[in-house]
Amino acid sequence: MTDNDLASLVDAARAAFASAGTPADLENAKAQFTGKSGRITDLMKGLAALPVEEKKTRGAAINTAKQAIEAALTARRRELADAELALQLQAESLDVSLPGRVREQGGLHPVMLAMERIEQIFASMGFDVADGPEIESDWHSFTSLNNPPNHPARSMQDTFYVDIQGDDGIPYNLRPHTSPMQVRYAHQHVKRFADRVKAGEPMPEIRVIAPGRTYRVDSDATHSPMFHQVEGLWLGESISFKDLKVVFTDFCRTFFESDDLKLRFRPSFFPFTEPSAEIDIQFQSGPLSGRWLEVAGSGQVHPNVVRNMGLDPEQVTGFAFGTGADRLAMLRYGVNDLRQFFEGDIRFLRQFR
Template identity: 50%
Template sequence: MNELKKLLIQAKIDFSTAVSISSLENAKSYYLGKNGKLTQYIKNIKNISINERKRYGEIINSIKINIKKELNIHRDILKKKQLKVSLKTNKIDITLPGRGKNKGGLHPIMRTLERIEKIFYSIGFDITDGPEIETDFNNFTALNSPKNHPARSMHDTFYIKNRYVSNNKPLLRTHTSPMQIRYSKINKPPIKVITSGRVYRIDSDSTHSPMFHQIEGLWIDKNISFSDLKGVYLNFIRVFFESDNIQIRFRPSYFPFTEPSAEIDIVFQDGPLKGNWLEISGAGQVNPKVLCNMNLDPEKYIGFAFGSGLERLTMLRYGINDLRLFYKGNINFLKQFT
């Protein structure tokens, strides 16, 4: 228990010494993030004796409330300081003539999306999208994620309280994969489709955002193999980056909706990223259980699926090193892509 009190004291010190909003948010992730210090104590509840759990849980909850309270206090302080500096340095001269209207441009993520869709459309893939509010069934159960899957935790997923859709608790979708189920139930094989859109997870730092974009591919037919997946994805990567000097590798992994599964890494043979392997996608052959949930016969049909983050591909293509730049609305940053 003393360790928890020390954690609160240290959090207060770290929040009070943060010199910017970004450093404060990084401190928040350190204590309250998915793998934060306080989260580790929460996960340890299962190891506490039943008689002590209630008291232990009350103390953790009290510490969490106080940490959030301190966080909000120092966030407001930093915002006020930021506003004062902005008012001093960005004074408006009302005697200047009015500015002309400037032409707008596509956001870099939308540029990436359009580029990817054109590439896959050129090789016969349909383009579709789906709802951002999904059912628990489509988002998890139909994709072979059991009820005790960690992604269903309130710490990882945005659930919508007090509302039910077809007896399934709705949530902001955590990935674009639910469209595999929706699309396959209204279209017969062969199925070749690309789907994209916003997805939501409770995570925020320089490389993660609570809202981000994914693009996902699905190909189901009677004779689709892992080699087809490799050929399609390698072709896509080389066209997307406009370079033949890129290699890919499939690293064994686990996803409940594919079997076998792999992480896809790429390595550039030239340029500033030369020689560095970078993970850009998850992929695999569609799990037979998922095919059954698509109302397809797994003895007759086979296929593959892959999913990539649009932000990551955009950052690699344009050399951007901080994901948060996409959402700050900084005109000087966005002008580079018009």
């Protein structure tokens, strides 16, 4: 093969490489020229039959042609890689003229805002804040609160149970109210000050609220199977219904920032208080003005409940109340459907940040 033939071979390789549109096509073209059965390989094998002097000359010419073909192959590989990268960059391109994506500042859930406000108000009145388990024993949830098994007052509350049994053989429940924490707190209080009582000193007052999640089978625009409740307890010497009215009236007027808010105590029944009353409020201005709205249940703690707390009802009296934090949040923020609090709609929640 002459030098002109080698030059033609290089041109043919360059043309074949240029027409290869993909890396796979390029590798197929390469095999025709520098592969094991390629044309350059065949020429290198034919050198063995040539005289020594001619072998050197022809070998150098063939090697020069091979280098030119490999250079053309490398250049084409780079071109295909650059083209593929350009397509990838185009597909993943960013419009730098768009505004940047900033992480929005988060905020507390409206119910949590209401809970914090409730805790702060009662803390200013000297109330402690108690916390406890959401899975409770039957005794703490009902029996200790003067609500024994088969009592009709249980029908709307003993609704969620778990596969854990207490020592009495009755399954544990998802607490329907935070009242069990009143009993738990009282027991801890009595134990804490037992030595002081033995020494003849009076038992310090119990003044506590118990906020937290509670559970009942109930679901509509103003009720949820899971809801938040705040219960309060004040026990001491000569703590009366009058104190209840003063404390809860002051709380409501502070929470809603309305000094002309009116409260009404309607006679009712709860097994754990006697006498008992529902508490209604009435706004004097705004979209809800003139309507009586129920916000809490309350009453003087029943003597049996005081005994179950480890205290003597002849020496200690007091009141208890329970209010829904979700309900108070709805009234404070003007929300007319409780379910909006728990649907996770960012558009709704963002306005409370």
